[in-house]
Amino acid sequence: MSARVLVVGYGVVGKRVADAIQAQSDMRLAGIVDVVPSALVGIALERRYPVFAATAEAAEKMTKGGLRVEGDFDAALRAADLVVDTSPEGVTAKNLPAYERAKKPFIINGGEKHSVTGFSFSSFANYTRALGKTGTRVVSCNTTSLCRMMIALRTVGAIDDAFVSVVRRGADPVRTSSGPINAIEPVLGGFSHHAPDVNTVIPELKIASLAVKVSSTLSHVHMLRLQFHKAIDRDAIVEALNATPRIVLVSGAKGLVSNAHVLELHRDRLRPRGDMWEVGVWEDSILVDDRTAVLTYCVHMEAVAVPENVDAVRAMLRLDADPATAIAATDKALGMFQPNANYRSLGHG
Amino acid sequence: MSARVLVVGYGVVGKRVADAIQAQSDMRLAGIVDVVPSALVGIALERRYPVFAATAEAAEKMTKGGLRVEGDFDAALRAADLVVDTSPEGVTAKNLPAYERAKKPFIINGGEKHSVTGFSFSSFANYTRALGKTGTRVVSCNTTSLCRMMIALRTVGAIDDAFVSVVRRGADPVRTSSGPINAIEPVLGGFSHHAPDVNTVIPELKIASLAVKVSSTLSHVHMLRLQFHKAIDRDAIVEALNATPRIVLVSGAKGLVSNAHVLELHRDRLRPRGDMWEVGVWEDSILVDDRTAVLTYCVHMEAVAVPENVDAVRAMLRLDADPATAIAATDKALGMFQPNANYRSLGHG
Numbered sequence: 001m002s003a004r005v006l007v008v009g010y011g012v013v014g015k016r017v018a019d020a021i022q023a024q025s026d027m028r029l030a031g032i033v034d035v036v037p038s039a040l041v042g043i044a045l046e047r048r049y050p051v052f053a054a055t056a057e058a059a060e061k062m063t064k065g066g067l068r069v070e071g072d073f074d075a076a077l078r079a080a081d082l083v084v085d086t087s088p089e090g091v092t093a094k095n096l097p098a099y100e101r102a103k104k105p106f107i108i109n110g111g112e113k114h115s116v117t118g119f120s121f122s123s124f125a126n127y128t129r130a131l132g133k134t135g136t137r138v139v140s141c142n143t144t145s146l147c148r149m150m151i152a153l154r155t156v157g158a159i160d161d162a163f164v165s166v167v168r169r170g171a172d173p174v175r176t177s178s179g180p181i182n183a184i185e186p187v188l189g190g191f192s193h194h195a196p197d198v199n200t201v202i203p204e205l206k207i208a209s210l211a212v213k214v215s216s217t218l219s220h221v222h223m224l225r226l227q228f229h230k231a232i233d234r235d236a237i238v239e240a241l242n243a244t245p246r247i248v249l250v251s252g253a254k255g256l257v258s259n260a261h262v263l264e265l266h267r268d269r270l271r272p273r274g275d276m277w278e279v280g281v282w283e284d285s286i287l288v289d290d291r292t293a294v295l296t297y298c299v300h301m302e303a304v305a306v307p308e309n310v311d312a313v314r315a316m317l318r319l320d321a322d323p324a325t326a327i328a329a330t331d332k333a334l335g336m337f338q339p340n341a342n343y344r345s346l347g348h349g
Numbered sequence: 350m351s352a353r354v355l356v357v358g359y360g361v362v363g364k365r366v367a368d369a370i371q372a373q374s375d376m377r378l379a380g381i382v383d384v385v386p387s388a389l390v391g392i393a394l395e396r397r398y399p400v401f402a403a404t405a406e407a408a409e410k411m412t413k414g415g416l417r418v419e420g421d422f423d424a425a426l427r428a429a430d431l432v433v434d435t436s437p438e439g440v441t442a443k444n445l446p447a448y449e450r451a452k453k454p455f456i457i458n459g460g461e462k463h464s465v466t467g468f469s470f471s472s473f474a475n476y477t478r479a480l481g482k483t484g485t486r487v488v489s490c491n492t493t494s495l496c497r498m499m500i501a502l503r504t505v506g507a508i509d510d511a512f513v514s515v516v517r518r519g520a521d522p523v524r525t526s527s528g529p530i531n532a533i534e535p536v537l538g539g540f541s542h543h544a545p546d547v548n549t550v551i552p553e554l555k556i557a558s559l560a561v562k563v564s565s566t567l568s569h570v571h572m573l574r575l576q577f578h579k580a581i582d583r584d585a586i587v588e589a590l591n592a593t594p595r596i597v598l599v600s601g602a603k604g605l606v607s608n609a610h611v612l613e614l615h616r617d618r619l620r621p622r623g624d625m626w627e628v629g630v631w632e633d634s635i636l637v638d639d640r641t642a643v644l645t646y647c648v649h650m651e652a653v654a655v656p657e658n659v660d661a662v663r664a665m666l667r668l669d670a671d672p673a674t675a676i677a678a679t680d681k682a683l684g685m686f687q688p689n690a691n692y693r694s695l696g697h698g
Contacts, residue, residue, distance in 0.1 A: 165559075165572045167561055169533075180609065182565050183565065184518075184608045185608075188634055191636060208641075210574075210634075212570055214516065215531075216531050216532065216533055216564055218532060221561055252537030252538065259532055282535060282537050292557075294557070294559055296535045296537075296559060296561070298533070
């Protein structure tokens with residue numbers, strides 16, 4: 001019998017995790033929990049996802065709005081083996097006692113603090129530590145991407161020092177009340193939170209990060225600079241990235257000159273919602289000088305951590321004890337790019 | 350008698366340099382040379398700037414357009430002791446033979462190659478080398494800012510390694526046919542040109558730069574990381590920046606949380622065109638850890654190199670042999686922030 005996963009909060013991440021869960025062969029979506037009679041919940045119903053109402057008030061609103069409600073929060077929890085909570089900041093914390101009362105393992109997302117679960121997850125770094133865990137935090141899009149990159153790049157050589165300048169998208173496309181418009185907004189008063197967040201997953205890595213927020217809704221872009229312990233070879237970096245799942249090399253020389261071009265190609269591949277689950281590294285951004293390497297990549301903030309959410313389910317419910325096969329299963333079910341593939345449209349071959 | 354300066358090309362930089370020249374006590378604007386009967390040329394006439402037409406065809410168009418034309422290119426050159434050429438890329442090169450024929454010293458701007466003059470100018474770094482020169486290139490907005498910063502920060506201690514991530518504005522406000530809209534566009538195929546351009550002025554500095562272009566028209570933002578040779582003190586950095594002309598510290602804690610906020614304050618100060626000739630360093634971005642320092646600042650691309658253009662005139666015509674007094678004269682005439690001032694609106698005091 002496949003594992004039953006409940007998604008609480010049907011928003012930017014929740015709706016994607018729900019679809020990704022449903023795409024796996026060893027798990028299925030027990031349903032979603034939400035609070036508003038939105039058009040989006042209508043889509044969940046069209047997909048025959050059981051919809052539960054978080055509160056009695058929500059149930060009334062949703063029913064009045066013509067949406068079929070399967071039951072309340074308790075009913076939702078009874079139907080599930082594990083909960084993925086993707087609620088907005090502040091709401092997740094209020095939900096946790098219910099999960100503990102119902103004795104359901106839960107996943108929270110990167111907006112929440114590390115201390116909530118005391119365990120932050122990134123598949124490449126610490127899958128096996130998540131086996132059987134009852135509470136796991138899947139780190140944010142930026143952190144997930146940085147963890148993937150660091151684990152991949154450490155196979156090339158020991159890293160003495162990592163420094164990343166994060167150019168953050170202003171907001172997701174539908175956050176129309178957010179900014180900035182036109183302005184560039186730096187993180188002030190300290191380093192950005194990204195590097196310390198990587199350290200919740202990879203504690204021993206020396207890394208620092210700065211960030212600015214810009215008028216853009218497509219993706220984050222990271223400019224990464226690494227000092228390796230010894231001189232390294234550019235080809236080794238290209239090979240390492242190419243051999244790593246969930247990282248793809250894209251080519252500016254073949255026309256992918258901005259994040260818009262990279263994402264457009266994923267729309268052309270008819271990815272659901274145009275999602276790019278992979279970190280997209282511009283191959284022509286990889287420059288090496290002795291021990292120093294720089295590279296630039298884009299991070300589709302809405303999508304990139306979705307595979308890690310699926311992996312976390314698999315680990316916590318012990319559906320697969322081996323990270324390599326678990327990751328491969330997730331990626332194959334989603335239709336992701338495979339390692340070492342020669343994707344001509346991305347600029348390979 | 351004051352030195353007569355001709356500005357060729359009355360665009361983003363030219364119109365600002367013209368006003369800045371006219372504001373000085375030891376020089377005056379001999380006129381401007383342009384090619385189109387634009388509303389902007391109408392403003393030059395309102396300011397009683399002599400307007401010359403670059404070609405016979407341009408003269409006809411401008412006269413037809415109701416604009417009073419003072420004479421042709423040769424007449425303009427006869428009226429001048431020195432030329433500042435701010436023409437678009439490609440046009441400047443075509444103008445140079447005329448300056449050489451007329452034996453007029455000339456300044457070109459950062460869009461042109463270093464090799465055109467073999468001498469790239471930044472006041473803090475090499476003012477005295479410009480004394481009496483017949484051809485000088487004033488480096489671009491980004492390079493001018495980086496040179497100011499490096500010269501200021503080297504007073505704190507020797508710099509082993511500088512790395513800057515440049516977040517470039519997509520285009521100046523009126524370049525409405527330019528992009529990107531929404532997208533983030535990295536420099537690919539190599540490091541960005543900014544660091545090598547700094548080396549045309551400060552050859553011995555070890556510096557590298559990456560850049561992305563974003564959907565913004567207000568300013569560039571630089572995230573700068575420095576490795577000093579020895580451990581340094583944060584206060585020493587703050588003091589050095591504060592003591593340097595053309596660099597101001599601004600405070601996010603006092604509400605200046607983006608480049609829009611910083612520039613708005615310069616509009617509120619009734620700066621001409623809202624211009625910010627100073628590099629604006631966020632004081633709360635300055636972080637120091639042993640030998641490493643990071644800081645973030647904004648660069649008003651339209652305005653920042655204007656004072657250096659004025660300085661270059663002063664040096665080339667030997668109006669002042671001393672960089673310190675020349676720089677002070679330029680800045681005072683423009684009404685710039687003075688070193689070590691305590692500007693409350695920027696967050697000081």
